[in-house]
Amino acid sequence: MTMRGPHFRKAHVTEAALLDHVEQRLNDDSHRDIQRHLADCHRCRSEAADLLRLVEDLRAESRDSPPPHLAAWARMIPELVAPRTRPGWLKLVADTWADLAGGALASIVSLQPTPMLRGVDIPHRAGRRRLLFAAGRFDLDMEIGYPGADDPRHIHGQVLPVGQTRHLWTDCDVHLTRGRAAYARTRLDRRGEFVFPRVLAGRYHLTLTGPAPARTPSFEV
């Protein structure tokens, strides 16, 4: 039984050396020395087995961890989900008009992209892709449908109030712009939704006019 050298203390292999051994970080000579010792020493063998299991358990953690983008999305759930309470639309309309009468909404808001709630970073999943833009007082939830590789896409969106802000944008135009050219225009319906049924592939941005003017950064369709 080998018991001398930097890897041994009091007739047993040190924990650090056993760890290097199970992780195969030792040179051939040291590895052989420890291997020989383990053949005769039950205590060190058992210790090595425990360390190996721990290292394997840790490595399994990395193997079975969710993809980083999903983990990042999950960490943001409190920010994304908690404020998204949606009061009844009649109440929303009443509140909106009350705010409008008070001239509360005026300046153009720049919408910022945020991670979406579902299908995050999984583009073209099952023929669709979702984007969520936030503007503080409301969110724009948008889905781009891809029926086929060369078919025109469709864009369906909804403007959602955030938190205690009880506005519903119904009397509002939605402009789809490609580069600098106006591409299509539609109107929000009474639920704050809109649809562009046929959109060719390209880079676009959306502008909401009316009581809460806002513009998205450009996005790929």
Add this chain to the structure above:
Amino acid sequence: MPRPPVFRKSTAPYRVPTPAEEQELVAACLAGDAAAWRRLLSRYETVIWLIPKRFGLCEEDAAEVFQAVCLALFRGLPRLKQAAGLTRWVLTTTHRQSRDLARKRRREAPLPEEPDLSTIPDQSPSVADLHEEAVTRVAIRAAIDRLAPRCAELLRLLYLEADPLSYREVAKRFDIPEGTVGPTRARCLSRLREILEKELRGSTK
């Protein structure tokens, strides 16, 4: 009324954190503590991800289950505050979601011939099958959570990353000599073992 899952006596070397500790974490989440939510997730995200994979679901379907369970977990926190056994809740919820989606996918898949369904064994893992693995994962995450931040970060970079860093890269990140990385990681692992053995050892409650 559905019967609660039966848990056989676990042979896992570790046990999950105590209900009191879990409830404390849940209470902090409910109080709006973002760091507590991140800690809670880091403890359970591997379990939530690996179960749909054990059902043979593809990456996209596993992502769907993962998102649904994480959302359900967040929305269910007010109810979980009173309940012991967060691990069991996560395990059974993820198992149910994965099982339902796996069944749906099987129904959608075209079959080559008319099979005799009675001869096809159901190879879906049961809750009890997954229990031991889930307990081990949660215990390890909880133990890492109890390490000093520097140790936890070092182990994360060396073992938990999808693409673990080399000693040289870790040395650069921590601004320490490369030769000290090995001994430091040995001390951190030793402390991790100590936590697992002294605080999280034994069968589940």
